[in-house]
Structures are given as C-alpha cells and as structure tokens.
Amino acid sequence: MTTPDADGPLAEQLLRLTRRVHRIQKRHLQQSGLEITPAQSRLLRAVAHYEAPPRMADVAERLEVVPRAVTTLVDALEESGRVRRVPDPTNRRVIRIEVTDEGRKVLRELHHARRSAAEEILAPLSDDQRGVLGGLLDMLVDGVPGAERSPC
Numbered sequence: 001m002t003t004p005d006a007d008g009p010l011a012e013q014l015l016r017l018t019r020r021v022h023r024i025q026k027r028h029l030q031q032s033g034l035e036i037t038p039a040q041s042r043l044l045r046a047v048a049h050y051e052a053p054p055r056m057a058d059v060a061e062r063l064e065v066v067p068r069a070v071t072t073l074v075d076a077l078e079e080s081g082r083v084r085r086v087p088d089p090t091n092r093r094v095i096r097i098e099v100t101d102e103g104r105k106v107l108r109e110l111h112h113a114r115r116s117a118a119e120e121i122l123a124p125l126s127d128d129q130r131g132v133l134g135g136l137l138d139m140l141v142d143g144v145p146g147a148e149r150s151p152c
Helices: 008-032 038-049 056-063 067-079 101-122 127-142
Strands: 083-087 095-099
Touching: 008 038, 008 101, 038 056, 038 067, 038 095, 038 101, 056 067, 056 095, 067 083, 095 101
Parallel strands: none
Antiparallel strands: 083 095
16 A cells, blocks of 8 residues: 655645746746846856956856856846857857856846746745745755755
C-alpha cells in the first residue's frame, strides 16, 4: 500500500502561482511599451548586476543557460541599443557585455513594471502575511531562513 502524496496539492499551488506570476509580469512588461521579452529583461538585469562588464560565458553561467542562448539575447539587446559588446582590455579574444545609457533607462522602467506586478500579486496579503510569505520563500529558494535574496 502506498501513502498518499500529501504535498501534491501544495506543489500544484506553487506551479499555478508561478504561472500566474509569469503572466502578470509579462502583461506589465507589455503595458510598459518597452518591447522587451522576459528573457531579454532577465539578461539585462543579470549584466547590470556585475560591477564590471561580464563575459558572455559568465552571464550564461549566472542565468544557467547555454552560451548560444546568451548570444541570441545579446544580439537583440544590442540591436535595440540597450547593451554593447566591448573588447576585454587584457585579452582581445574575449568580448564583454556592457549596459548602455538606454539600457540603464530600460532597467529603471523594468524595475517599476516588476514592482507593479509584485504589488498586484501581493495585494490580498496584509503586511504580516507578506512577512511570513517572505520568510517561507527564503527557505524554499535558498534552503536557509532569512537568506539574502538575489536581485535577478
């Protein structure tokens, strides 16, 4: 005799919440008029996180994708003027990715769109409930209570 999957409904709720979050964030991105895909916005945020322009391989590792996927995203962001490829000052075979002034402007607008989406999602919760949820999410994401959250 097998035991029932006690966490099955909870796992399904988490998956449904994830899909809802993605839908709402996508809608807020579309409403912002930025003409940027969720994958491009994630890459732009990742590149901006570095103190110095990163190598494409570093960005691929951070995003947990293959380098070819980063190349495609960088191509689109470069075409829109949001990033540029720059040569590495110490190794001319290495190309780094730098956020442009336009990219920094887009990042500010993305931040606003993401905050609006988060506020919409969290609107039904009280401040206390938000605090409890934040602690629980830290434990699920990082495996450690109160762990520092990643900005990406």
